[in-house]
Amino acid sequence: MSLSKLGEFALIDRFKRLIKLDKTVFKGTGDDCAVLKFDRKHYQLLTSDMIVEGVDFTSGTNPYLVGRKAIAVSVSDIAACGGIPGHCLVSLAMPRQTKLEFVDNLFRGMREVAEKYGINIVGGDLSRSRQLTIDVSMLGLVKKKELVLRSGARAGDFIFLTGPLGGSFKSGHHLKFTPRIKESRYLAENFNLHSMVDISDGLIADLGHILERSQKGAVIYEELIPKNKYALSLKDALYSGEDFELLFTLPQDAARRLLKKQKGMRFFLIGQIISGPKKILLVDVKRRCRELETKGFRHF
Amino acid sequence: MSLSKLGEFALIDRFKRLIKLDKTVFKGTGDDCAVLKFDRKHYQLLTSDMIVEGVDFTSGTNPYLVGRKAIAVSVSDIAACGGIPGHCLVSLAMPRQTKLEFVDNLFRGMREVAEKYGINIVGGDLSRSRQLTIDVSMLGLVKKKELVLRSGARAGDFIFLTGPLGGSFKSGHHLKFTPRIKESRYLAENFNLHSMVDISDGLIADLGHILERSQKGAVIYEELIPKNKYALSLKDALYSGEDFELLFTLPQDAARRLLKKQKGMRFFLIGQIISGPKKILLVDVKRRCRELETKGFRHF
Numbered sequence: 001m002s003l004s005k006l007g008e009f010a011l012i013d014r015f016k017r018l019i020k021l022d023k024t025v026f027k028g029t030g031d032d033c034a035v036l037k038f039d040r041k042h043y044q045l046l047t048s049d050m051i052v053e054g055v056d057f058t059s060g061t062n063p064y065l066v067g068r069k070a071i072a073v074s075v076s077d078i079a080a081c082g083g084i085p086g087h088c089l090v091s092l093a094m095p096r097q098t099k100l101e102f103v104d105n106l107f108r109g110m111r112e113v114a115e116k117y118g119i120n121i122v123g124g125d126l127s128r129s130r131q132l133t134i135d136v137s138m139l140g141l142v143k144k145k146e147l148v149l150r151s152g153a154r155a156g157d158f159i160f161l162t163g164p165l166g167g168s169f170k171s172g173h174h175l176k177f178t179p180r181i182k183e184s185r186y187l188a189e190n191f192n193l194h195s196m197v198d199i200s201d202g203l204i205a206d207l208g209h210i211l212e213r214s215q216k217g218a219v220i221y222e223e224l225i226p227k228n229k230y231a232l233s234l235k236d237a238l239y240s241g242e243d244f245e246l247l248f249t250l251p252q253d254a255a256r257r258l259l260k261k262q263k264g265m266r267f268f269l270i271g272q273i274i275s276g277p278k279k280i281l282l283v284d285v286k287r288r289c290r291e292l293e294t295k296g297f298r299h300f
Numbered sequence: 301m302s303l304s305k306l307g308e309f310a311l312i313d314r315f316k317r318l319i320k321l322d323k324t325v326f327k328g329t330g331d332d333c334a335v336l337k338f339d340r341k342h343y344q345l346l347t348s349d350m351i352v353e354g355v356d357f358t359s360g361t362n363p364y365l366v367g368r369k370a371i372a373v374s375v376s377d378i379a380a381c382g383g384i385p386g387h388c389l390v391s392l393a394m395p396r397q398t399k400l401e402f403v404d405n406l407f408r409g410m411r412e413v414a415e416k417y418g419i420n421i422v423g424g425d426l427s428r429s430r431q432l433t434i435d436v437s438m439l440g441l442v443k444k445k446e447l448v449l450r451s452g453a454r455a456g457d458f459i460f461l462t463g464p465l466g467g468s469f470k471s472g473h474h475l476k477f478t479p480r481i482k483e484s485r486y487l488a489e490n491f492n493l494h495s496m497v498d499i500s501d502g503l504i505a506d507l508g509h510i511l512e513r514s515q516k517g518a519v520i521y522e523e524l525i526p527k528n529k530y531a532l533s534l535k536d537a538l539y540s541g542e543d544f545e546l547l548f549t550l551p552q553d554a555a556r557r558l559l560k561k562q563k564g565m566r567f568f569l570i571g572q573i574i575s576g577p578k579k580i581l582l583v584d585v586k587r588r589c590r591e592l593e594t595k596g597f598r599h600f
Contacts, residue, residue, distance in 0.1 A: 001399070001400045002396070002397050002398060002399055002400065003394070003396060003397070003398050003399075003400065003403065004396045004397065006400055008426060011403065011426060012426060014403070014404070014407065015390075015407065015424070015426070017407075021420055021422070022418070022420055024386065024387075024420070025387070025420050025422055028420070028422045028423060029422065029423040029424075033423075034387070034389065034422035034423040036387060036422070036439075039339065046387065046389060046422060046423070046437075046439065047389070047423070048389040048390075048391045048423070048424055048425050048435070048437055049391070049425050050391040050392075050393055050425045050427045050433075050435060051427070052393050052427050052428065052429045052433075054429075055393075055427055055428050055429065056427070086324065087324075087325070087334070087336060087346065089334065089346060089347070089348040089437055090315075090318075090348075091348045091349070091350040091391075091435040091437075092350075093350055093352050093355075093433060094303070096302070096303060096304045096600055097302050097303070097304065098302060098303050099301070099302055099303075100301045100302065100303065100306055103303065103311065103314070104314070107314065107315065107317075107318050110318060111318050114318075118322070120321055120322055120324070120325050120328070121318045122321070122325055122328045122329065122334035122336070122346060123328060123329040123333075123334040123346070123347070123348070124315065124329075124348055125348050125349050125350045125435070126308060126311060126312060126315070126599060127350045127351070127352050127355055127356070127599055128352065128355050128599045128600060129352045129354075129355065129429075129431055129433060130430055130431060131429055131430060131431070133350075133352075133393060133429060133433050135348070135350065135391040135425070135435035135437075137346075137348055137389055137391075137435075137437030139336075139346065139439075299426060299427055299428045300396055300428060
């Protein structure tokens with residue numbers, strides 16, 4: 001059987017069998033970051049993201065934006081766990097004929113994002129390949145009491161988004177997005193977050209991850225889903241992915257408090273967690289309810 | 301200018317300009333691992349290594365051995381700093397038509413090495429690419445007093461190797477090598493190591509790294525260089541690389557002690573650190589002395 005038949009999520013499941021955990025690991029795979037024991041008050045977060053030419057960006061993409069994205073996707077993972085990024089390594093493979101100007105612009109994009117979030121680029125590796133490939137591994141810290149996982153959603157929680165969805169590839173948003181560190185900080189410091197994830201595979205797929213981990217269901221409302229101007233359709237907003245907004249759930253009292261104090265940020269209430277099976281119900285503008293398929297972006 | 305003209309080491313120098321260090325970083329690039337502050341007694345080590353099909357292994361290579369190598373090269377980096385590996389992430393990009401059996405064997409190779417050294421594989425990333433590409437990032441710990449860098453060689457130190465060199469690609473050693481954790485442990489716990497590096501770019505290039513960082517020179521003796529049976533020539537043993545043996549320097553009294561107590565391991569004395577310029581002098585079997593060019597494996 002080839003990977004295209006098996007599918008990415010089945011492959012990830014196979015990969016998980018690799019996972020050996022000793023007592024120094026608080027949480028292995030299955031979340032945005034691995035969570036490692038650190039000191040009395042903190043966990044250490046560890047994540048890696050690989051971007052590949054022709055898959056995550058086209059070969060004509062401005063290298064400055066490619067460098068930006070390479071760092072920003074890992075920052076988004078740290079944000080999704082309520083943490084603060086600290087250090088990263090950059091492994092880079094590129095063709096022999098790559099121009100120096102291209103590399104300098106790539107590095108400039110990386111450096112700008114790293115500096116903005118106070119991240120030390122402490123090393124990496126260089127290799128040669130036909131497609132430009134960048135893997136960034138990032139370390140972060142999170143206070144134990146501020147750690148948020150995908151697995152904590154409870155029935156009755158309100159479901160929120162930090163921004164509008166859709167058309168990310170078309171608009172270039174997937175290259176230029178701002179990782180939601182500011183929002184994550186505000187939420188983690190001031191609210192009792194039950195669960196959080198960043199939208200990389202698409203709203204429905206990533207909400208599906210929260211439901212799967214939390215063993216819950218969800219109802220979302222078509223009229224509440226924020227679509228940006230590049231979203232071609234509701235379907236695009238629900239499934240296309242690479243939005244890098246945060247999706248999180250809050251108990252109702254905290255939700256009401258958040259809606260009153262948005263502090264210049266934007267938080268969109270889109271639905272509610274329900275008990276029972278891991279399905280997602282969509283209430284459309286005519287108040288009809290239907291169950292959605294939890295599919296999303298697939299690499300294979 | 302393209303990368304093939306610029307060369308890998310000039311590119312690494314450009315990359316280093318990226319490096320921003322705050323007080324939580326003890327040592328950034330320029331060594332086998334980045335060294336981060338951790339607790340009162342330990343530093344944390346962080347390293348990443350990317351291997352690419354057609355560069356670091358051929359497309360026909362047994363996937364079990366590819367998986368093995370992907371993990372082992374990072375273990376070797378941790379060993380070169382005197383540390384103990386703890387956690388790793390695996391980022392993997394591969395073609396859509398990759399067979400499941402291939403992936404299972406790849407994972408088996410990774411798991412075996414990880415288990416042997418007590419390493420938790422805590423997550424990673426999956427993507428699609430034309431060439432199989434694996435980047436492993438690894439965390440380790442080292443006692444502060446046991447940390448060894450490339451920069452500590454002193455004039456008069458004796459220079460040692462943990463094993464014979466040469467013919468690594470031809471013999472398959474670059475896929476099957478045993479990372480020198482056992483040797484590193486014995487040395488770090490019992491001897492005052494002044495400097496250490498693992499041989500990935502070739503003896504002369506990696507000794508060059510020690511000399512560059514330590515601002516010293518070296519004399520090595522042709523008759524003392526241990527060549528394995530696959531080494532085609534002295535030149536092959538000196539320059540070909542991917543041996544993954546440790547190269548280290550010890551003050552003379554410790555060196556004498558080591559030569560008496562090898563504890564079933566093998567330590568080969570090959571020469572001595574000298575003061576002054578960063579050149580490497582080779583004394584041949586006829587006692588003639590010549591200066592060597594410090595070149596090694598180049599990706600570009």
